[in-house]
Amino acid sequence: MANLSVHLAALILLGAALCAAQPRGRILGGREATSHQRPYMASVQVNGKHVCGGFLVAEQWVLSAAHCLEDVADGKVHVLLGAHSLSQREPSKRLYDILRAVPHPDSRRDTIDHDLLLLQLSEKAVLGPAVQPLPWQREDRDVAAGTLCDVAGWGVVSHTGRQPDRLQYLTLPVLDRATCNLRRYHDGTVTERMMCAESNRRDSCKGDSGGPLVCGGVAEGVVTSGSRVCGNPKKPGIYTRVASYAAWIDGVMAGAEAA
Known part of the structure; x- marks a missing residue:
């Protein structure tokens, strides 16, 4: 029984180590896109x-x-x-x-x-x-919080900086600006010409900058090039609102x- 307990404890520690080693700097929760389904x-x-x-x-x-x-x-x-x-x-x-x-x-x-x-x-x-x-938004208004939007790119897929050869994508919910500007997140730095999307292990990252955030078939935002830890739930993704420009x-x- 003692040996079994030691074995189980070792497995738990190994599992925790593997979880900790999972790359954070990638399109977390994403997957390979269907070929040429995003022709823009x-x-x-x-x-x-x-x-x-x-x-x-x-x-x-x-x-x-x-x-x-x-x-x-x-x-x-x-x-x-x-x-x-x-x-x-x-x-x-x-x-x-x-x-x-x-x-x-x-x-x-x-x-x-x-x-x-x-x-x-x-x-x-x-x-x-x-x-x-790709059609882009011209009506200067905020996208409702919780709206599911699509982001795609060839950005890095591992903490070592490896980039994918094939296009990746994921779906992210929009986060309202007031929440995004809370001190525990971006502390008031998100302007009215920006929008946020959640980043809890699902996020755009280095190499995805410049790509579109597509909501309902229309480009609402552009992935910004800000430096931050990708996939960090305390640092939601920031996107430049296209309609504002x-x-x-x-x-x-x-x-x-x-x-």
């Missing part, structure tokens, strides 16, 4: 390496996060569309050069405020079943067409 998804790449997500908002424009290109310097930026796997050959995949990269003029390195980036492709995207723009988005795209 873009991989923003620097020197051939995925750095951020993004999504097609018009034939020649991808919306992402401003912080994604902060440290690019002389790196070559491309956008990959039509991909499920980043490495495998797929008929729908195509890599586009960037004609213009336009970060929001008020974005800053030391804050996640105004963390938006518009990328103008060198040519209009070739649309098809695997490549389509509708005039800027429309203005940049219209200005490029007029030029």
